[in-house]
Amino acid sequence: MVVKLHGPGFAAGPRRVAVCLFEKEVEFELINVDLFSGEHKNPDFLQLQPFGLVPVIQDGDLTLFESRAILRYCSEKYTGQGTELHGKTIEERALVEQWLEVESHNFNAPALSLVFQLMYASKLGIPQNEEEIKSSEEKLNKVLDVYEERLSKSKYLGGDFFSLADLTHLPLIHYLVHDCGKESLVKSRQHVSLWWEDISSRPSWKKVLELK
Amino acid sequence: MGLRVYGMPMSPCTATVLALLVEKGLDYELVPVNVRAGQHKQPSFLALNPFGQIPALEDGDLQLFESRAITKYISYKYKDMGPDLMRSDPAEVAGVAAWMEAEAHHYHPAIGPLVFECIFKQMFGGAPDEAVVAAQAEKLGKVLDVYEETLSKRKYLAGDFYSLADLHHLPYTHYLMCTPHASLITSRKHVNAWWEDISSRPAWQKVYGVTRSTCTTRVLVCLEEKGVDYELVPVNMAAGAHKQQPFLSLNPFGQIPAFEDGDLKLFESRAISKYVAHRYKDIGTDLLGTSPAETYSVGVWLEVEAYQFNPAIQPMVGELLVKPSRGGTPDAALVPAQAAKLGKVLDVYEEVLAKRKYLAGDVLSLADLHHLPCAHYIMLTPYASLFASRKHMLKTMDLKFDSRGKRAQS
Secondary structure, three states: OOEEEEOOOOOHHHHHHHHHHHHOOOOEEEEOOOHHHOHHHOHHHHHHOOOOOOOEEEEOOEEEEOHHHHHHHHHHHOOOOOOOOOOOOHHHHHHHHHHHHHHHHHHHHHHHHHHHHHHHOOOOOOOOOHHHHHHHHHHHHHHHHHHHHHHHHOOEOOEOOOOHHHHOOHHHHHHHHHOOOOOHHHHOOHHHHHHHHHHHOOHHHHHHHHOO | OOEEEEEOOOOHHHHHHHHHHHHOOOOOEEEEOOOOOOHHHOHHHHOOOOOOOOOEEEEOOEEEEOHHHHHHHHHHHOOOOOOOOOOOOHHHHHHHHHHHHHHHHHHHHHHHHHHHHHHHHHHHOOOOOHHHHHHHHHHHHHHHHHHHHHHOOOOOOOOOOOOHHHHOOHHHHHHHOOOHHHHHHHOOHHHHHHHHHHHOOHHHHHHOHHHHOHHHHHHHHHHHHHOOOOOOOOOOHHHOHHHOOOHHHOOOOOOOOEEEEOOEEEEOHHHHHHHHHHHOOOOOOOOOOOOHHHHHHHHHHHHHHHHHHHHHHHHHHHHHHHHHHOOOOOOOOHHHHHHHHHHHHHHHHHHHHHHOOOOOOOOOOHHHHOOHHHHHHHOOOHHHHHHHOOHHHHHHOOOOEOOOOOEOOO
16 A cells, blocks of 8 residues: 655655655655645644644555654555664664754754745845844754764764764755855855765655656 | 662652752662652551651661651661761750751741642642742741841851751752742842752752753653663753863753763764663663664654654743742743643644554653653643643653653552
């Protein structure tokens, strides 16, 4: 039975899940959710995701939401096929989890804010908040300084293997580099730059960018 | 072993006894008394304290009540264990006794009702009486003027040594620091320095101090639930230790908590608790769900806590509890806005908890525990009603836990 992934193919959360499904070689069907018409707030959708957010997956009887929970689920359930994404020992796993948390709590908020301001604000008729942009960029720079240090000692964030901790960064960094004109955040840092080149040229990510 | 304390750690009078026991390194068992359910007025408790108040103490055959008598007894009986907080030199002993009387007859009558109005009253459904608050704040100010004068001449109340007299001030002052009236302390130079000093003692940090860091508590709750032994190493944030070496080598983001297990070093509270839950899966409660489907559900609700619950509630904890303790004022626009967001999230939780016992299924999991620290703090504020008004939430989120992080299960 094929996994169903609900969400538009361009949104960060669904992309985060899609790249993981590709890495794990799990067949899935992308079912569009029209955010612009408010489909995610319809009663039918709220049955799937009570907070009215994307993505959601259905795998047989199991319905799951929160992209990062789905990442962990995929990685565990489909262990033994595709790429191993959470390390082999409890200790390796702990480090992967640590950098997943870093992405969630240190990286995500300023990155999302910057993406919203630079990519979406004008489309939604909202004036850009210059102060917010400046402050988010400052925060993000501080975070990426720590990444630079980490990646100067470790090939990937969680250790010497590609893992969920790296994968989770793909959607927002892609927007920042390609759609927000903030390439310099990455390019100005030698190790972050090499890491980004590496993870964004993985076939799984290229497939995600082709999804409609 | 002999020592049993009957009470609740959130109760300042119980906390006083715990502070001393921890200071002296004494083993004890804490027996919860469910005040909300009126257990303190039941015959079985009245046998320990006929006035029906917590705490009470049992040491072998001895039964005692009144926190100030209990601390004196512990100080005498266990004089040679840990620091001697009652002293031996007769003049010093008398000095300590004098300041313990001052605490009982001047400090406590001023601060007790103030803390009751501002903090405890709305846990039982009431609202602060502003007239009482103003009057008590004024009284406390006058008492603190005397303390300011005394502490300008010596380091601690009874002399240049920490004593039982100083310790007795800890719990109520801790609560005062959670209100806008913290300024009564922070505006007095020597009182403030004294407070900074006594409240950063490791023993006090173990009883109440660490709960100010909700992220640290998140890890402690997990460790305590599983009964895994640990050592808590305080990080002096007031001195900026978290932004310097050696702490930065534990967490390059300069945030607490950090964690070591043998050679493994970890940071990010949610990664740490997950590691503990996996690594020590077979010890104590299994917090990861009892079936694969439950495990994945736990994963979902861990994320919901991180992305829906925490962003709504964390700023409220910051504004209402942390900021005042540093002399600031809560942002009057931000707090209600956050409360509205939190209300919407809790509506979803209420629906989920109407259909099953815990967030991820019918068994307690890490997902439930992660909510406790911030929820616990908000229960100390007028916004307690966000939880208290949702009956399934209140029943499930057993918000009674001691300040070590151990859930009080009565």
